[in-house]
Amino acid sequence: MLIQQIFTEKIAHSSYILAGDKNCAIIDPRRDIDIYLDITRDMGIKITHILETHLHADFISGHMDLAKRTGAPIYTPEKANCDFEHVSLSEGDSIEIEDIRIDIIETPGHTPEHISYIITDIIRGKEPVAVFCGDTMFVGDVGRPDLFPGRAEELASKLYDTLHEKLLNLPEFCEIYPTHGAGSLCGRAMASKRSSTIGYERKYNYALLIDDKTEFIDSLTNDMPSAPDHFSRCTEINRKGPELLKKLHIPEALNNDAFRNIMRDAVVLDVRSFESFGGQHIPDSYNIDINSNFPTYAGWLIPPEKNIILVSDNYTQAFEACQQLHRVGLDKVEGYLEGGMYGWVTEGFTAKHVPQISAPELNDRMHKGEKTTIVDVREKSEYEEFHIEGAVNIPVHELRERYTELDPDAETVLICGSGQRSGMGCSLLLQHGFRKVMNAAGGMTGYAAAGFGHECPMCVLPWAPFGNR
Known part of the structure; x- marks a missing residue:
């Protein structure tokens, strides 16, 4: 048995090849599928199964393209009610690929329809060796239960039961392979390591250390990071079946x-x-x-x-x-x-520009008493960790509506961790008629490096959701 992980940067997505000698399954594939075809071709194995753990919210799955190219059937949770041709799976079902047994358990919490795949290498032993747990359990974290309006507490309760009554009953040595790593917004505090074991997570995963169910629910339904707009759209696209890329x-x-x-x-x-x-x-x-x-x-x-x-x-x-x-x-x-x-x-066509100011320039403006509105477009948690005194906190995605809280005629400087999100914010404000917009190039990272404040931990971690962004 061979397990190969394919990690896709930026969306921090892990998909997997689960292979025997001649056949394999692709688990939670990304939309552009050539990577799976190239790897399996080089390995000399055939893709015979396409397994989905749940309806993914943060990316479009490649199950339709992969099925079209390989002829392999798509396996999905029965409760997903998918519109395309598929094989429905529920608690107690099993699949065999050569000497690999795949047992299905229902693991709701992150989403209502979620399932996990428990893997047993029959040749080597009778106990499970691995579990593909999707977005139920991550390395150092668990899946967020707040993506369905009005159902956060219900799903957090189900997630607690899933973790403590099912996944944590697996052997301590059982390896866990989640669908996301650090940088994904499907959780709150994922570690940078991309796989782990049940025993290690039981000992060091902050969410699993919360024994009280009420406290667990409260922890996962308050102060969660914002969920991007496309999360709800992607879920429905994946349920209906995405358009084939070639079309x-x-x-x-x-x-x-x-x-x-x-x-x-x-x-x-x-x-x-x-x-x-x-x-x-x-x-x-x-x-x-x-x-x-x-x-x-x-x-x-x-x-x-x-x-x-x-x-x-x-x-x-x-x-x-x-x-x-x-x-x-x-x-x-x-x-x-x-x-x-x-x-x-x-050719003489109209163009506009955004002045880019450095940390020392921004600091000089502040100390000279110039009338400047500083808008910190980082997330609330980053802002609370460290920010410039007097800066207004409006996360960049909220500027689409909250620009009305700002004066379009005032000199406005946007700042984030490095200049990238604030650059996005500048483009949004310009669309709404703001005339004196500037971007703090280098962001809070540069501001700290210039000696004007302590380093923001979230700004300097490249694997954090907003690190160096």
Whole structure:
């Protein structure tokens, strides 16, 4: 028996190949599936099963594309009520792949329909060796139960029972393989390690150390991180069955005139760095830096019903952005600006800019008493850890509505951990008529490095949900 993990950066998603000598299952596949086909081809094995633990909220699954390419059946939780052709699974069912037995248990809590796959290597022993637990248990954390409006306490209660009455009854040496690692918003405090054991998590996982059920429920239903908009959309797309990637429109290179014609009825998404966007950008465009947690913020900020046209540094960057947009269900990517911003401004078309100010410049403004509104667009937990005195905290996704709390005529400086989220925020405020917007390049990381405050732990961890973002 062989287990191979495939980790997808930015969405912090782990999928798996569970293989025997000749056949294998793919567990919780990502949407762009070529990686599984390439690996199994090199291994000389056939994909015979596609297993889903639950209806994923934060990414679009590749089960439809994988089934189309391989002919393998899709196995899903019975309670998911999926619309596409599939094999329904519930408590007590089992699957065999050569000498591997896969027992199914229902593990609700993160979602109502969630199941887990318990793996026994029959040749080596009768006890379970591994469990693919989806988003029920993570390394150092458990799945958040608050994604379904009005059901958070109910699902937290079910999650407690799932953990203590089912998963923790597995052998201490049983390996756990979750669907996410640190950086995902499907939990609150995942560790950077991507697999663990039941025994280790029992001893060191903060949520499993909460014995009192009421306290457990309270812990997981208060002060949770914000859930991006696309979480609810992705769940339903995965239930119905995502559109096959080969049927999606292939983004085309657009010259300036074609781009101008399309942009009247489309979203212009600038995926260049926040510094480049600050230099020159097309008016009313969104800026989501491709180097940031791009798919998450695109799913959060971009209207899903709109066509999307991209501004990028080159074709490769546009292709990468398109692939990541597809991972969160933003499929209406029409094209990209062929000549980039250089071609745009050299033809004399209108462009705007956002001044980028350094930490010392910001500090000088504050000490000189200049009338400046500082908006900290990090999450509340980051803001509370360390912030500039007098700064207003409005997380970047909330600026879409809460911009009304700010004066559009005031000089406004946005700050985050590095400049990326604040760059997004600047693009949002400019769309609403703000005229004096500046971005604090380097963010709180630069502010601390310049000696103006202590280091923000959340800003400097590359694997944290908003680390270096």
